[in-house]
Amino acid sequence: MARAAVLGRLNWLVGQLAEIRQETATARTLVLDVPGWTEHLPGQHVDIRLTAEDGYSTERSYSIASAPNGSRVELTVERLEDGEVSPYLTEVLSPGDPLELRGPIGGYFAWHPEDVSPVLLTGGGSGVAPLMAMARTRIASGSTAVMRLVYSTRSPATLLYAAEMQSLAARDGRLTADVIYTRAAPPGWSGPVGRLDAGRLKELAEPLGPGVQCFVCGPTGFVEGTANLLVGLGLGARQIRTERFGPSGGTS
Amino acid sequence: MSDNWTDGNSLGGPLREVFSVDITAATGRCSSCGTTGPLAEGRLFGPAPGLVLRCPHCGEPLLRMATGPGHAWLDLRGLAFIEVTTPG
Numbered sequence: 001m002a003r004a005a006v007l008g009r010l011n012w013l014v015g016q017l018a019e020i021r022q023e024t025a026t027a028r029t030l031v032l033d034v035p036g037w038t039e040h041l042p043g044q045h046v047d048i049r050l051t052a053e054d055g056y057s058t059e060r061s062y063s064i065a066s067a068p069n070g071s072r073v074e075l076t077v078e079r080l081e082d083g084e085v086s087p088y089l090t091e092v093l094s095p096g097d098p099l100e101l102r103g104p105i106g107g108y109f110a111w112h113p114e115d116v117s118p119v120l121l122t123g124g125g126s127g128v129a130p131l132m133a134m135a136r137t138r139i140a141s142g143s144t145a146v147m148r149l150v151y152s153t154r155s156p157a158t159l160l161y162a163a164e165m166q167s168l169a170a171r172d173g174r175l176t177a178d179v180i181y182t183r184a185a186p187p188g189w190s191g192p193v194g195r196l197d198a199g200r201l202k203e204l205a206e207p208l209g210p211g212v213q214c215f216v217c218g219p220t221g222f223v224e225g226t227a228n229l230l231v232g233l234g235l236g237a238r239q240i241r242t243e244r245f246g247p248s249g250g251t252s
Numbered sequence: 253m254s255d256n257w258t259d260g261n262s263l264g265g266p267l268r269e270v271f272s273v274d275i276t277a278a279t280g281r282c283s284s285c286g287t288t289g290p291l292a293e294g295r296l297f298g299p300a301p302g303l304v305l306r307c308p309h310c311g312e313p314l315l316r317m318a319t320g321p322g323h324a325w326l327d328l329r330g331l332a333f334i335e336v337t338t339p340g
Contacts, residue, residue: 010265061258102268109259243259
């Protein structure tokens with residue numbers, strides 16, 4: 001299934017923006033309709049190409065945030081202050097506008113719904129997007145894999161997918177979501193506030209057992225730190241898959 | 253060396269313009285230090301003047317890629333081998 005989908009060279013496609021969902025003050029989800037789209041695996045990404053009138057063009061990679069759904073593809077884009085591409089995607093692009101992209105890309109940072117191993121998803125900032133695709137796919141596919149999403153964000157104001165995060169957290173015990181607030185928590189929050197540390201990660205990872213598969217995504221510093229903590233818990237390098245967005249913390 | 257790098261994961265798109273399978277999930281061996289692992293775990297620098305994938309262990313180049321209108325150039329000297337899964 002997935003194997004057939006990766007045959008052939010990848011061509012640029014033209015999608016159309018169908019809908020926008022504002023997630024936070026600086027991030028929004030672009031819902032795209034992409035004719036000719038080949039169904040993706042959660043965790044995969046697309047490359048977006050913007051071309052100026054003078055012919056100058058630039059590319060960026062964005063993780064897919066949605067579960068496979070025909071020709072629909074959702075990307076969550078965080079606006080970077082000095083970004084070259086994200087300001088256009090978050091402030092200018094409007095429903096009905098075309099957008100050039102190629103994908104789905106990447107067979108390494110991808111979760112296969114038929115894999116029944118327990119999964120730990122750890123995301124920092126907008127690094128939660130491909131992990132959300134995995135959680136959404138787990139629900140849509142009827143998978144019974146134990147999956148735990150741990151999402152580190154600065155404050156309630158930067159929390160992506162806020163409503164969905166709550167419903168995930170309240171689900172059955174086999175799919176859970178935990179938010180780590182690093183700077184400020186919502187009113188009435190009884191948990192700790194601060195970076196994900198060894199003690200907290202151990203508490204979250206241990207119930208998943210020694211055979212847990214880990215996906216870590218976010219800014220480089222977050223990914224390095226978290227991967228090191230997981231190795232410190234005794235997990236092997238082959239159990240930990242990482243995707244780093246670079247030092248800026250933006251999506252690529 | 254600059255710390256402005258991303259994962260080998262992001263080389264997936266450019267390489268899929270050349271290859272029909274995803275090479276970032278393939279296993280490669282560094283010609284310099286012998287470290288073996290998925291190319292997705294390398295460190296990618298670029299895009300100008302070209303993309304350079306470096307070994308996460310020793311920092312030596314594994315793969316270099318430059319593209320121009322209608323052409324791509326690949327320098328794979330830094331890889332002793334790559335192992336790709338095939339159908340069947």
